[in-house]
Amino acid sequence: MLLRMIIDCHGHYTTAPSPLGAYRDMQVAALVGDPAHVGERGSITISDAELIDSLEANQLRLQRERNIDLTLFSPRASWMGHHIGNEHTSRFWTEHCNDLIRRVCDLFPDNFAPVCQLPQSPDVGVESSVRELRRCVDEMDFVGCNLNPDPSGGMWNGPPLFDPAWRPLYETMCELDVPAMIHVSAACNPHFHSTGSHYLGADTTAFMQALTSGLFRDFPEMRWVIPHGGGAVPYHWGRFKGMAEENVGAGWPLLDELMANIWFDTCVYHQPGIDLLVEVVPTSNILFASEMVGAVKGTNPDTGEHYDDTKLYVDRAPLTDDQRLDIFERNVQRVYPRLKVPA
Amino acid sequence: MLLRMIIDCHGHYTTAPSPLGAYRDMQVAALVGDPAHVGERGSITISDAELIDSLEANQLRLQRERNIDLTLFSPRASWMGHHIGNEHTSRFWTEHCNDLIRRVCDLFPDNFAPVCQLPQSPDVGVESSVRELRRCVDEMDFVGCNLNPDPSGGMWNGPPLFDPAWRPLYETMCELDVPAMIHVSAACNPHFHSTGSHYLGADTTAFMQALTSGLFRDFPEMRWVIPHGGGAVPYHWGRFKGMAEENVGAGWPLLDELMANIWFDTCVYHQPGIDLLVEVVPTSNILFASEMVGAVKGTNPDTGEHYDDTKLYVDRAPLTDDQRLDIFERNVQRVYPRLKVPA
DSSP states (O other): OOOOOOEEEEEEEOOOHHHOOOHHHHHHHHHTTTTOOOOOOOOOOOOHHHHHHHEEEEHHHHHHHHOHHHHEEOOOOOGOOSSSSSSHHHHHHHHHHHHHHHHHHHHHHEEEEEEEOOOOTTOSSSSHHHHEEEEEEEEHHEEEEEEEEETTTSOOOOOOTSSOOOOOOOOHHHHOOEEEEEEOOOOOTTTTIIIIHHHHHHHHHHHHHHHHTTGGGOOTTEEEEEEEGTTTTGGGHHHHHHHHHHHHHHHTTOOOHHHSSSSEOOOSSSSHHHHHHHSSSOOOEOOOOOOOOOOSSSSSSSSBTTTOOOOHHHHHHSSOOHHHHIIIIIOOOOHOOTTOOOO | OOOOOOOOEEEEEOOOOOHHHHHHHHHHHHHTTTTTTOOOOOOOOOOOOHHHHHHIIIHHHHHHHHTTEEEEEEEOOGGTTTSSSSSHHHHHHHHHHHHHHHHHHHHOOTTEEEOOOOOTTTTTOOOHHHHHHHIIIIIIIEEEEESSOOSSSSOOOOOOOTTTHHHHHHHHHHHHHHOOOEEOOOOOOOOOOOOIIIIIHHHHHHHHHHHHHHHGGGGGTOOEHHHHTTTTGGGHHHHHHHHHTTTTTOOOOHHHHHHTSSSEEOOOSSSHHHHHHHHSOOOGGOOOOOOSSOOSBBBTTTTSSTTOOOOHHHHHSOOOOOHHHHHIIIIIHHHTTTTTOOO
């Protein structure tokens, strides 16, 4: 079984040129004193050369160093900031971010495939997210989206994922045959550290919302990727398995049933974590990912290796060649069928 | 090295006789239409025979079956319900719950040692918790407390653990030389499943609040036990280690420094989880626990063993005799120095 290519399902454009951040600062400034400010979409001027520079020095360099062929690339997750401003703020910001991802993928079609953020906003329905998802998939060949289960930014006061409010978005995902990575953005609640406790807590929360609600019975074709190795779920696999078995009478699916619709990525930054992940979760449910350039950029002084060089851990994990092929290359194409793998 | 006894640091009185629940129902009923209702402490009538029955059939039977000698025993965590009612509600309820734990320990001094809940309440300072902690430790020989990092029940809108509001409680813990297990109660936020996502998310959140704040530099003698195997922390040990190293300049402690004050328990309900825990976390920072009778009561159909029979996993984990002695018996006596181990 020959490994043809390594596909990373979870990369963010965390290194975008400064005009993107300047645009966001302008948006935020305009909201001071007028939270309902509408404004205009406006424009952001970034040259191709600037885009290329921002990628060559970072994601492209790391892809080459680590032998990663292709990255599913989406806007910076911590900057989605769905809690900032109103639906107009979120719409203009999201359109710019997604357009930039499209440009990146046009510049480097062999290295990146586009995944969009959605213009979610607290207290606003999903209609605008449905529209943007259609625009990205139908008009710009995006292959998936990132869905924020808590657009409040850590206040957790909107509808849970099993609430009917989400259904139009789920229906559109199924119709377009694109999955969602369930990924929160930065927390504005002082209890939570964004990439520490908020990301991992949200991953576990999303899994549990699916488990307790049996949501996927209504959307048997819907696919979710839960990032960061599934939050706390694999480490507590016995807890979730036991809870599911105890609650079959209450309508919960068993984990075997639930995992027909859920995948975990490999953004777990040490060998024992990856070893546990591949031991307890079926390898057909694991997608290779590194989140680079992401939450942890440093080198582990104990090993001299980058924490987020997750390929090393997967290479060393006790897997058959066939399982490794699933994790690096095949599963992601099943989950993201619109992904066109370069020849 | 002879293992003298097995001490479980995390057991809750989840099987208390029905008059306890009836009292709580009465409290809740009195709050309908009058959230500021004060009422009276009142009384709860439960005979010794009822207490004995409730324990013999459950915790005592399981202790015998699993060769657990002694359990640090506290009121049912999901029933602490600090978000219910006001400070009076919480005070009366907590006093009754703690008094009941004292009675249990008097009836079975060789089997149980008392750990108290605190009368926390949203928007109320920690003074009443300080008073109850003093009452329990000074007058009733309690050896530790459970501290709820989110008395709002999943709204996460009170002060984080690094907020100065908590300091009088921390000072009292240090003065009395008792640790706190950082343990939330039931969630009233529909996003969170209490024993699934809320417990594990809160564990990770508490760890991160300590890491980002350097809180223990002000309280070098304070000791926290983070239950449920430390939430998501050990599974993502590389992530937290890398984050700490990246943020030394911002004043974060390294994990080695932080772990001078934090312990994880072994409430992880499958072998791979325990294997990971003992591989990545120093065994001097691990306390044996089963949480029984707790979140998962069933038998794993794949093994025929109870999910929460965590002693089996620790017995089988790759540990030296000396490390096992630390986890089962010695560490807990260091963390809870007021614990009197029966001869």
